[in-house]
Amino acid sequence: MAQNTENPVDLFDMHVAHVGINAADEKDADDIAGEFETLMGLVRDEKAPSVFAGTLVEVMKRAGRGERGHIGFHVNDIAAAEEWFAGRGLEVDESSRVTNPDGSTFLVYFKRQIGGFAIHLTVAT
Numbered sequence: 001m002a003q004n005t006e007n008p009v010d011l012f013d014m015h016v017a018h019v020g021i022n023a024a025d026e027k028d029a030d031d032i033a034g035e036f037e038t039l040m041g042l043v044r045d046e047k048a049p050s051v052f053a054g055t056l057v058e059v060m061k062r063a064g065r066g067e068r069g070h071i072g073f074h075v076n077d078i079a080a081a082e083e084w085f086a087g088r089g090l091e092v093d094e095s096s097r098v099t100n101p102d103g104s105t106f107l108v109y110f111k112r113q114i115g116g117f118a119i120h121l122t123v124a125t
Contacts, residue, residue, distance in 0.1 A: 008084060012075035017122055020050075020058045020070035029059040065096070065109060066118030074124035078105045081121055085110070096120070 008014045023029035033051040036042045042054030051059045064070060075081040082092055082105075096109035100123075107122040 006084075008075070008081065011084065012077055012081045013124065014073050014075050014081070015124075016056075017072035017074040017124075018052070018056050018058045020060060020064055020066070020072065020118075022060050022064045022066065022069045023062075026061045029061040032059045033057070064118075065120075066113055066116060068116035070109075070118040070120060072107075072120050072122055075121050076124055078108070078121055078123050082108065085121075090119075 021032060023032055029051045030044075030046075033044045033053045036053030036057050037044045040053070042056060045052045045054075049061050050064070051061065053059065058070075058072075060069070086092075091111045093109045093111045096107075097105055098107040100106045105123070107120055109118055109120040113119070
């Protein structure tokens with residue numbers, strides 16, 4: 001049996017956009033982001049409904065998607081990536097789709113969690 005050698009990293013320039021952490025509340029989110037700022041030098045930036053530590057960590061002020069949080073992956077062609085992942089059994093959650101002003105998709109979550117983490121695709125900028 002031939003092994004499928006297609007790789008989404010190569011096909012779609014896929015890379016981790018950020019890791020999302022579900023905090024208990026707004027203060028907890030600020031504290032967690034503050035720890036990343038202090039220990040790793042990642043600058044805190046508050047954006048509703050979360051606090052970012054640099055671009056690598058998003059701390060949700062209220063329970064976000066995923067039992068443990070979420071992982072965001074940037075891709076260069078979100079429509080093609082959706083189709084590729086659908087061929088592997090990963091369906092998107094249409095209720096999560098966020099679109100750009102031109103109607104193209106900016107962000108979409110998969111229905112399935114992996115290891116307690118929700119997974120989303122977003123367009124690399």
